[in-house]
Amino acid sequence: MLSKIVGSAVPVLAALAAFLVGAVMLLVLGASPLDGLKAILDGAFGSGERLAATAVKATPLILVGAGISIAFRARVINIGGEGQIIAGALLATVIALALPDLPSVVLIPLVLMGGAIGGTILGAIPGVLKAYASVNEILSTIMLNLVMVQFMNFLLRGPLIDPLEIAAGTRIPQTQRLSDNAALPTLVEGTRLHLGVVVAVVAAVIAYIVLWRMPLGFRLRAVGHSPEAARAAGINVERNITYALAISGMLGGLAGAILVFGSEGQRMITDGSAAGFTGAAGFNGIVAALFGGLHPLWTIPSAFLFGALLTGATQLQRVLQIPAALAVALNGLVVIFVISSARFRSYIQSIIEKRPSNRASEDLERPYSKIPGVDT
Amino acid sequence: MGTSNTTKVLLEMRGITKRFPGVIANEDVDFDVRNGEVHTLLGENGAGKSTLMKIVFGLYQADEGEVLLRGEPIDIRSPSEAIAARIGMVHQHFMLVPPLTVAENVALGLSSSRRPFTDLAKVSTRISEISDAHGLAVDPSTEVWRLSVGERQRVEIIKALYRDAELLVLDEPTAVLTPQEVDDLFVILRRMVDDGRGLIFISHKLHEVMALSDRITVLRDGRVAGSTTPAEATRESLARMMVGREVRLTPHKGKVTVGDARLSIRNLTVIGDRGTPAVKNLSLDVLGGEILGIAGVSGNGQREFAEAVAGLRHTEPGGTITMDGADITTSSTRVRRNLGLAYVPEERMRDGVVAEFSVSENLVLVNHGSREFTKRGLLATGAIRRRSTEMVKQFAVKTPTIDTPIASLSGGNIQKVVMARELSASPGVLLACQPTRGVDIGSAEYIHSRLIEQRERGAATLVVSEDLDEILGLADRIAVMYEGEIVAIIDSADAKREEIGLLMAGVLET
Ligand SMILES: Nc1ncnc2c1ncn2[C@@H]1O[C@H](COP(=O)(O)OP(=O)(O)O)[C@@H](O)[C@H]1O
Numbered sequence: 017m018l019s020k021i022v023g024s025a026v027p028v029l030a031a032l033a034a035f036l037v038g039a040v041m042l043l044v045l046g047a048s049p050l051d052g053l054k055a056i057l058d059g060a061f062g063s064g065e066r067l068a069a070t071a072v073k074a075t076p077l078i079l080v081g082a083g084i085s086i087a088f089r090a091r092v093i094n095i096g097g098e099g100q101i102i103a104g105a106l107l108a109t110v111i112a113l114a115l116p117d118l119p120s121v122v123l124i125p126l127v128l129m130g131g132a133i134g135g136t137i138l139g140a141i142p143g144v145l146k147a148y149a150s151v152n153e154i155l156s157t158i159m160l161n162l163v164m165v166q167f168m169n170f171l172l173r174g175p176l177i178d179p180l181e182i183a184a185g186t187r188i189p190q191t192q193r194l195s196d197n198a199a200l201p202t203l204v205e206g207t208r209l210h211l212g213v214v215v216a217v218v219a220a221v222i223a224y225i226v227l228w229r230m231p232l233g234f235r236l237r238a239v240g241h242s243p244e245a246a247r248a249a250g251i252n253v254e255r256n257i258t259y260a261l262a263i264s265g266m267l268g269g270l271a272g273a274i275l276v277f278g279s280e281g282q283r284m285i286t287d288g289s290a291a292g293f294t295g296a297a298g299f300n301g302i303v304a305a306l307f308g309g310l311h312p313l314w315t316i317p318s319a320f321l322f323g324a325l326l327t328g329a330t331q332l333q334r335v336l337q338i339p340a341a342l343a344v345a346l347n348g349l350v351v352i353f354v355i356s357s358a359r360f361r362s363y364i365q366s367i368i369e370k371r372p373s374n375r376a377s378e379d380l381e382r383p384y385s386k387i388p389g390v391d392t
Numbered sequence: 393m394g395t396s397n398t399t400k401v402l403l404e405m406r407g408i409t410k411r412f413p414g415v416i417a418n419e420d421v422d423f424d425v426r427n428g429e430v431h432t433l434l435g436e437n438g439a440g441k442s443t444l445m446k447i448v449f450g451l452y453q454a455d456e457g458e459v460l461l462r463g464e465p466i467d468i469r470s471p472s473e474a475i476a477a478r479i480g481m482v483h484q485h486f487m488l489v490p491p492l493t494v495a496e497n498v499a500l501g502l503s504s505s506r507r508p509f510t511d512l513a514k515v516s517t518r519i520s521e522i523s524d525a526h527g528l529a530v531d532p533s534t535e536v537w538r539l540s541v542g543e544r545q546r547v548e549i550i551k552a553l554y555r556d557a558e559l560l561v562l563d564e565p566t567a568v569l570t571p572q573e574v575d576d577l578f579v580i581l582r583r584m585v586d587d588g589r590g591l592i593f594i595s596h597k598l599h600e601v602m603a604l605s606d607r608i609t610v611l612r613d614g615r616v617a618g619s620t621t622p623a624e625a626t627r628e629s630l631a632r633m634m635v636g637r638e639v640r641l642t643p644h645k646g647k648v649t650v651g652d653a654r655l656s657i658r659n660l661t662v663i664g665d666r667g668t669p670a671v672k673n674l675s676l677d678v679l680g681g682e683i684l685g686i687a688g689v690s691g692n693g694q695r696e697f698a699e700a701v702a703g704l705r706h707t708e709p710g711g712t713i714t715m716d717g718a719d720i721t722t723s724s725t726r727v728r729r730n731l732g733l734a735y736v737p738e739e740r741m742r743d744g745v746v747a748e749f750s751v752s753e754n755l756v757l758v759n760h761g762s763r764e765f766t767k768r769g770l771l772a773t774g775a776i777r778r779r780s781t782e783m784v785k786q787f788a789v790k791t792p793t794i795d796t797p798i799a800s801l802s803g804g805n806i807q808k809v810v811m812a813r814e815l816s817a818s819p820g821v822l823l824a825c826q827p828t829r830g831v832d833i834g835s836a837e838y839i840h841s842r843l844i845e846q847r848e849r850g851a852a853t854l855v856v857s858e859d860l861d862e863i864l865g866l867a868d869r870i871a872v873m874y875e876g877e878i879v880a881i882i883d884s885a886d887a888k889r890e891e892i893g894l895l896m897a898g899v900l901e902t
């Protein structure tokens with residue numbers, strides 16, 4: 017029990033430590049850390065409008081984070097959030113371009129589904145490669161990110177570019193304004209809070225239910241903990257590894273569709289850079305998941321925290337003339353502290369529990385198993 | 393033995409207590425060895441035998457109590473002090489360096505007579521003398537990794553003798569030996585005792601203890617449960633002392649009429665991890681209502697064979713596996729299980745259970761998706777809990793709750809969970825590998841009775857075990873496996889231990 021409490025306190029301590037370093041950075045930049053904190057809080061939560069902006073910023077992080085959590089439980093690392101977001105956004109965009117006149121009740125579910133399918137496909141590829149060809153999923157998902165960014169740039173500059181951009185000669189890589197029937201309805205008048213936020217929270221809850229209440233999640237966790245025992249029990253390990261990455265990708269793809277149809281411009285737009293369209297949500301989602309202890313439900317508040325950091329940073333820049341990039345640096349600091357605290361946490365827990373690991377005692381019963389060349 | 397009264401007490405331990413965080417490994421233990429005798433320490437896994445001996449060898453310090461060597465109080469603070477006091481120890485886990493030669497291993501840690509150069513030639517000569525004198529045949533110039541397990545053990549003994557040990561401790565030396573190697577070892581050990589050395593022998597195999605010992609001390613939960621001699625004791629009385637209650641050592645088997653073959657294997661060839669055939673053209677039938685025991689020294693293809701039957705390893709073209717008439721040669725494990733195969737894997741913690749899962753989750757690992765355990769697409773937690781509680785009760789699993797992580801249970805209770813899970817489906821064919829390895833006597837007795845029950849249900853049961861006593865007690869027919877082949881199938885009524893031992897060692901041809 018005690019070890020559990022200490023275990024969950026560690027990430028909070030890590031975040032505090034990160035903020036302390038952030039405060040020092042503010043001092044170095046000649047600003048008061050207290051003013052900085054006030055600006056961030058004010059920017060993130062200062063009004064209904066700002067609160068809504070925070071929630072909207074958190075939305076893709078929740079989805080990607082929930083996906084990362086599912087993959088992680090099956091011991092699969094999905095770094096491909098960026099590519100999966102793009103794949104989902106592209107497929108959803110193409111659907112909206114092809115069927116602009118469908119009524120909202122049909123078109124909105126359709127584009128969200130399109131996004132989910134696009135992400136699923138992009139997640140399933142590294143899944144199949146890992147499961148059946150032992151291709152490291154970290155490498156393949158990162159590669160697919162690069163491929164998808166270039167593919168998006170190509171489409172948005174060429175086949176999918178807004179005809180007006182060609183006419184005006186500005187050639188900003190963006191699609192035309194998409195059908196308003198596909199726009200995610202606003203929930204609170206005067207803010208940007210839209211349906212996508214609800215979709216994300218519901219998706220995270222479903223992810224939790226899948227993991228801990230459904231046979232599929234049982235199998236994913238069994239495969240994650242012990243592929244050998246799962247296999248001997250008749251569980252198809254390869255298939256479940258593929259599922260883990262596909263589901264993870266599905267949530268990323270859904271985030272992509274929400275980014276497009278929850279945007280003010282109601283279109284897919286990038287600036288040509290790697291994170292131009294996603295705003296690095298595919299990576300920040302990983303941070304949110306880690307900070308949420310790789311648990312889909314804890315990912316929700318954790319994503320809000322990082323959403324707040326991102327919106328608050330804009331205010332920081334406006335009020336104190338501190339570059340918003342400081343928020344990115346803070347983000348990075350939190351990651352470093354949380355990840356290094358994971359080691360620290362298990363160390364603390366092992367001290368509290370004060371018992372040799374059970375695997376070690378099993379070894380006592382299995383003499384000579386450590387001698388090379390001797391089968392036992 | 394009558395002579396022991398006249399000889400000197402070599403080592404005496406008085407009131408030894410040793411605590412580890414959370415466990416008392418030894419509590420007020422009195423123990424002594426005289427010159428010229430074998431004093432056996434008998435006890436279940438975790439009884440505290442190794443701990444007591446590590447105190448003798450200076451690896452641990454006792455919290456309480458005293459140690460006297462040749463009548464003098466002594467404080468042994470390290471293995472090097474123990475060696476200087478002429479104490480030698482052959483550990484449960486060998487302490488050899490495989491890439492080095494026998495001579496290099498023996499010389500390791502000793503100072504050379506030609507410093508800074510080695511004196512390996514001299515060492516080799518001395519090793520040859522020792523091996524001749526004690527019948528410990530081994531070539532000093534071979535690398536250790538080339539040696540069999542039995543030969544490695546001889547090297548460990550030579551190491552101790554090279555250092556002129558007068559007191560020799562052997563911690564479970566027979567665990568990995570074939571019956572023949574055990575016999576050879578006992579002859580060697582006897583000769584050493586007759587030279588006047590004192591020997592402490594650790595084991596939990598009752599017939600070995602009866603064969604070798606002059607005196608026997610039984611440890612239970614860290615305390616001395618009693619001392620006796622082979623003349624006064626029986627295997628049953630020793631087991632009772634070890635466990636603390638009556639145990640049935642030879643399982644009682646009723647008469648059962650056997651039926652047709654439920655599992656048929658024809659010309660099965662399986663490639664092992666090293667890329668060479670581990671199972672060679674093996675054919676075998678297991679009949680309904682019988683237990684077929686597969687005896688053999690581990691590493692003779694049993695693991696690969698079992699994995700092939702379970703669907704976890706590819707088989708080479710040409711071979712077939714048929715279960716109740718259905719060809720399952722290329723079927724997945726899931727399909728085999730649906731057809732009625734149950735599998736108790738040899739590596740319990742790796743293949744048998746998901747260590748991080750609870751008892752309950754492990755109990756439904758195979759059929760968590762069945763109609764019984766799901767409701768509208770969700771896991772039916774209530775049904776799972778009810779059934780798990782039932783299974784825990786039915787199989788007498790000692791666990792605080794069904795939500796306890798399985799890894800915190802003892803080996804015997806973990807195996808009972810695996811058995812409960814595998815038998816709950818009333819399998820037509822049961823494949824049980826090393827079902828009681830590392831399991832306490834009480835649980836082993838229970839597991840055996842459950843295996844025997846399968847005969848009465850008409851199931852075909854295949855038991856793969858290195859423990860010849862287990863095979864002899866359980867099996868109706870015994871198949872001996874050597875180098876990937878079944879070298880003989882013997883009716884257990886006609887089975888002779890010695891003959892099976894020779895077959896296991898590949899010495900006897902049939
Ligand atoms: N280094 C250690 N740290 C903590 N506990 C230990 C250690 N060594 C042994 N034990 C515990 O002490 C008890 C006796 O162990 P051991 O002497 O190895 O038993 P045996 O050799 O009779 O099987 C067991 O409960 C074991 O878990």
Ligand SMILES: [Mg+2]
Nearest residue numbers: 441442484563
């Ligand atoms: Mg031991």
